[in-house]
Amino acid sequence: MxxxxxxxxxxxxxxxxxxxxxxxxxxxxxxxxxxxxxxxxxxxxxxxxxxxxxxxxxxxxxxxxxxxxxxxxxxPDPGPHFALPGAEPxxxxxxxxxxxxxxxxxxxxxxxxxxxxxxxxxxxxxxxxxxxxxxxxxxxxxxxxxxxxxxxxxxxxxxxxxxxxxxxxxxxxxxxxxxxxxxxxxxxxxxxxxxxxxxxxxxxxxxxxxxxxxxxxxxxxxxxxxxxxxxxxxxxxxxxxxxxxxxxxxxxxxxxxGRPALPPAWALGLWLTTSFTTDYDEATVNRFVGGMAERGIPLSVFHLDCFWMREYQWSDFAWDPETFPDPAGMLARLKEQGLRISAWINPYVAQKSALFAEGMREGYLVRRADGGVWQWDLWQPGMALVDFTNPAARDWYTGKLRALLAQGVDCFKTDFGERIPTDVVWHDGSDPQRMHNYYTQLYNEAVFELLREERGEGEALLFARSATAGGQQYPVHWGGDCESHFNAMAESLRGGLSLGLSGFGFWSHDIGGFEGTPSPAVFKRWVQFGLLSSHSRLHGSKSYRVPWDYGDEAVDVTREFTLLKHRLAPYLQRAAQQAHTTGIPVMRAMVLEFPDDPAAATLDRQYLLGGDLLVAPILSDDGTVEYYVPEGTWTNLLTGEQVTGPRWTKEQHGFHTLPLLVRPDSVIPLAADDQHPVSAWADGVELRVHAFADGAERTVVIPRSDGPGESARFHLRRSGDRLHVTTDSLRPWHLRTGGPDGTLHTCPAGTPQADFPYPV
Known part of the structure; x- marks a missing residue:
């Protein structure tokens, strides 16, 4: 002001x-x-x-x-207040x-x-x-x-x-x-x-x-x-x-x-949704899931958006019997195919919902100063708001979700939480002006803690839209309702990088854009960007986001980058562990990694994925991209081509490549299994060595795929024309020098150390 x-x-x-x-x-x-x-x-x-x-x-x-x-x-100060779990008197x-x-x-x-x-x-x-x-x-x-x-x-x-x-x-x-x-x-x-x-x-x-x-x-x-x-x-x-x-x-x-919780590793894979207002039922779900499998695109999570419930009755957490007559059976059949299930929810209760009368009777809904329930007709007719300052209302709400978890739902998309009125009275007497922003913290915390209780530590996961300070503790967050064009793709990236500089470790966005229908070019470029983000979800509003709707090449691009992300899973999980323990985001603005490089200070169309991969999404129809390369020799992970910085470079890429550059003196671990985001990552791992200078040393940790900790550690050191590797791994492993076509060396199980010629 x-x-x-x-x-x-x-x-x-x-x-x-x-x-x-x-x-x-x-x-x-x-x-x-x-x-x-x-x-x-x-x-x-x-x-x-x-x-x-x-x-x-x-x-x-x-x-x-x-x-x-x-x-x-x-x-008077009735609250609420931000929690400061790290404060020490x-x-x-x-x-x-x-x-x-x-x-x-x-x-x-x-x-x-x-x-x-x-x-x-x-x-x-x-x-x-x-x-x-x-x-x-x-x-x-x-x-x-x-x-x-x-x-x-x-x-x-x-x-x-x-x-x-x-x-x-x-x-x-x-x-x-x-x-x-x-x-x-x-x-x-x-x-x-x-x-x-x-x-x-x-x-x-x-x-x-x-x-x-x-x-x-x-x-x-x-x-x-x-x-x-x-x-x-x-x-x-x-x-x-x-x-x-x-x-x-x-x-x-x-x-x-508060530090971000560590999301489960299965969430690193590709998510697919029904989209929002499209027509869908169980047959549509099966067609989408089957279509992905037929085209060789591994799918990790299927998300059911709003209309899994009946219209006018959100949120009553009851499946629409016309479109999903056997929800428990459907979820079981999907899970037999190796899928996790996400369901859309929000904290609002429409008047037609049976929960409205129940919540009003028990005092679980936010009230006006005159004692009546606060309502309006935006979003849902006669919509009311769950009062999470009331412990009984919190238990009531999460109790409804508990029944969904028992049916087979694994996680929730906690949508909304922003349109919170200020002319109301809260159960605990909180200041309505303060509660407008803070409500999302109570909402997401309630759902996340339920998941942690029901699914266990390390398995809790949200797909949340709203947040305030401290909200980073309840990942993952996504970027909200964007249009379906290149400008919207760029603005989404700006938002994600800004959020990362605000303490949030994990971030996603709607691949292809939410509003409207993307052109095939936008869809394919957004697929590249989305699968090189911490979490990846195909989602739209009035149109589907299945790749075959955008052409055969879109199917190929989606498959290639999904398989690439699976191979990058040990690298990404290690970055996720660092976000969990340090607060450093998985997707990092260039200024975060290169604070002493003036050219990096304003860059918002490229980023570091983890500490060693530079990503420059392509935001043009003709495949042209201009980006900045910091000091040193960087190697494109996809092509093996090298570029030496500091310099600006301009390139043109087809839909199967983009600038995905590996930092000098770095080693990228690639999983042997490209079909699943979670596998025995240390078994057959490939260590991809890039532009390793004489005297350079690097320790590579292969994390556990089932939670915190590590399953193997490799130490690499170059001396002259030799590259020396020591490891505690008892599994077979591989080392490749240079790009994807570089020399591949294979070491059998139980090889604690090895020497390789370098450079080749």
């Missing part, structure tokens, strides 16, 4: 009060509290008839410092030297000089990261009488801002106004399904605004040298998170707010 009219004036009706200086400091060993008048105090008279801000500073974890500014402390250390007080947390220090005008200086490793200056701490009242707390952190020359959730606007946030407010706005506007009040910059730090309600950002868009964030409240709390690298920032942020 903008409060000023240019640099000198305020907007009509706006009155701002900013911390001017430090009047007093109270500190103990671990925290300090600053008392800041909003004008300079020259004498006792200046202490009268004027606000005094309370600014508390502490550290919840190493490398993180919190700042909480309060105007009037007597305002007493993490910081306070040091005082005359007028200077410092709070340190690891390398990060907050410095305050009480003899000077108001200024909070955040430093690390001998340099200033950011400052909170003369307009950086305060409150504003507007013409309507609303009270806003605000913070401003300085931006340095060349400093770029990223994150704030899954946003489809330009990747670098500088110059943008961003409201953290959940909305079902598709992928072509400034609205977002996943709004996260966390940003990071290329100057070694991130900032998490710890407020679940609406947070309004002005990112160099009101004061061009500042990131401003404001909330309509009496208190504003934020955390500065030191890196210095972007990866370290994400590690610390996700340690504080």
């Amino acid at each position: 903008k409060f000023t009219d240019g640099y000198w004036l305020m907007r009509p009706g706006v009155v701002a009060r900013y911390a001017a200086e430090v009047a007093d400091i109270r500190a103990d060993e671990h925290r300090m509290t600053l008392y800041a008048p909003v004008k300079h105090v020259r004498g006792r008279g200046d202490t009268l008839n004027s606000p005094l801000l309370t600014v508390e500073c502490w550290s919840p974890a190493e490398g993180v410092i919190g700042v909480r500014t309060t105007h009037h402390a007597g305002t 007493g993490a910081g250390k306070v040091r005082r030297d005359g007028a200077v007080t410092e709070l340190s947390a690891g390398e990060l220090t907050l410095r305050v000089d009480a003899s000077q005008p108001w200024n909070l200086e955040f430093t690390a490793e001998g340099r200033t990261l950011t400052t909170v200056g003369e307009r950086g701490t305060g409150f504003v009242t507007d013409a309507a009488g609303s009270h806003h707390m605000l913070g401003q952190l300085s931006l340095g020359v060349g400093e770029l801002v990223y994150g704030l959730g899954e946003r489809f606007t330009p990747f670098v946030r500088n110059g943008q106004t961003v409201d953290i407010w959940q909305a079902d706005g598709g992928t072509s506007s400034e609205q977002a399904y996943k709004n996260i009040p966390f940003h990071l910059t290329n100057q070694g730090y991130g900032v998490f605004v710890n407020h679940p309600g609406k947070v309004s950002y002005e990112i160099g868009s009101e004061s061009v040298g500042q990131v401003q964030f404001s909330v309509e409240d009496q208190t504003l709390e934020y955390f500065v998170v030191h890196g210095p690298t972007p990866k370290q920032i994400l590690e610390r942020y996700t340690a504080l707010t």
Whole structure:
């Protein structure tokens, strides 16, 4: 929200009060509290008839410092609040030297000089990261009488801002106004399904605004040298998170707010859906599944979208008897073919649903101030909303899902969760403004924890659309309703990369686009992109996404890239384990891997899949793609062709290739089994060695396919013209040097070490 009219004036009706200086400091060993008048105090008279801000500073974890500014402390705070599972009391250390007080947390220090005008200086490793200056701490009242707390952190020359959730606007946030407010706005506007009040910059730090309600950002868009964030409240709390690298920032942020769970490895395979409003029944499902098998396209998950239930009755979790007369039998038959089953749900209950009367009678639905059930006719006629702040309502809702799991459903697509009213009363008394964004956390948490309880640790999996801070703990998330053209493909990728820089480890999207019907060219290019994402789902709205609807070549492309993803499964599962333990996403913006390369700072049409594969999706009808290659010699995994960076390159590809480049000095493990995403990955694994320099060393871990841990480890070291490999694997393994046509060496089971000529 903008409060000023240019640099000198305020907007009509706006009155701002900013911390001017430090009047007093109270500190103990671990925290300090600053008392800041909003004008300079020259004498006792200046202490009268004027606000005094309370600014508390502490550290919840190493490398993180919190700042909480309060105007009037007597305002009720009914919640909700973001959980901070990684917070540790007493993490910081306070040091005082005359007028200077410092709070340190690891390398990060907050410095305050009480003899000077108001200024909070955040430093690390001998340099200033950011400052909170003369307009950086305060409150504003507007013409309507609303009270806003605000913070401003300085931006340095060349400093770029990223994150704030899954946003489809330009990747670098500088110059943008961003409201953290959940909305079902598709992928072509400034609205977002996943709004996260966390940003990071290329100057070694991130900032998490710890407020679940609406947070309004002005990112160099009101004061061009500042990131401003404001909330309509009496208190504003934020955390500065030191890196210095972007990866370290994400590690610390996700340690504080929660790390992603590890999805089951079977989810890495290809998902196929019925699509949304298309006509389908059990025969359609069988035709799709059989058609994929006949064409040699392995399928891992089949998803049944909304109309598995009867129209007008969502969500009652009852199968439509006309289209699915034997649901338990159908699910059993699908599972006999090796498929997992996903079912669409949402947290809304239509008036025609039998659950409406039950939920209204028991008090499980969100109510208006007059005691009646809140309803509207958007989406579903007479739709009401499950009140997840009521433990009994949560149990009631998940109890309905438990019956579906007993029938054979494996996971749920938790759709919606964004259109949450603010003129309602919640069971636990939560503030309706705060609950608008936070509702999705309660919704996804309830379903995820049910799956974890029923299916076991490591088997719980969602396909979720909405999220807020902390939502990364309940993967997987997908990008929502996009159009079916190249521009929509590009905007989806921007959103996914932005979400990855907001603490989310796993992300997917609708292959082919959701709205409309893609051209054969768009479909084939989106298949390449989708199967080189962390999770891969074919899904549409009014048209099917079975490959044969888009031509014979689309079938071939879908088959080839599905088999490729299966071979990449041990590599992808290792990246998934890293996301689970560190918070580093599987799909990584280039700036995350190459923070010291200025050319990588703005790239949003390419990414790293894991740490060693560069993917540049093709976004043109003629197959032309222009992308940036960082320093070193990179090898195309599909063709073996090499390109040496740093440089921009322009290429043209048919539908069977794209830029899929392997990082220099890297080793990609490829599974022997290309028919399944889950196999004995260490058995017959192929180690593909690329551009290994003399003296280079690399350790490759083959993860377990049934959960956390590893099943084999290989260490490779090049010395001169020899490549030496040691391993603890007791299975046969292979090594290939160069591209796909390079020399293949085979080692029998029980070969603990071997030497190979290199280069060949």
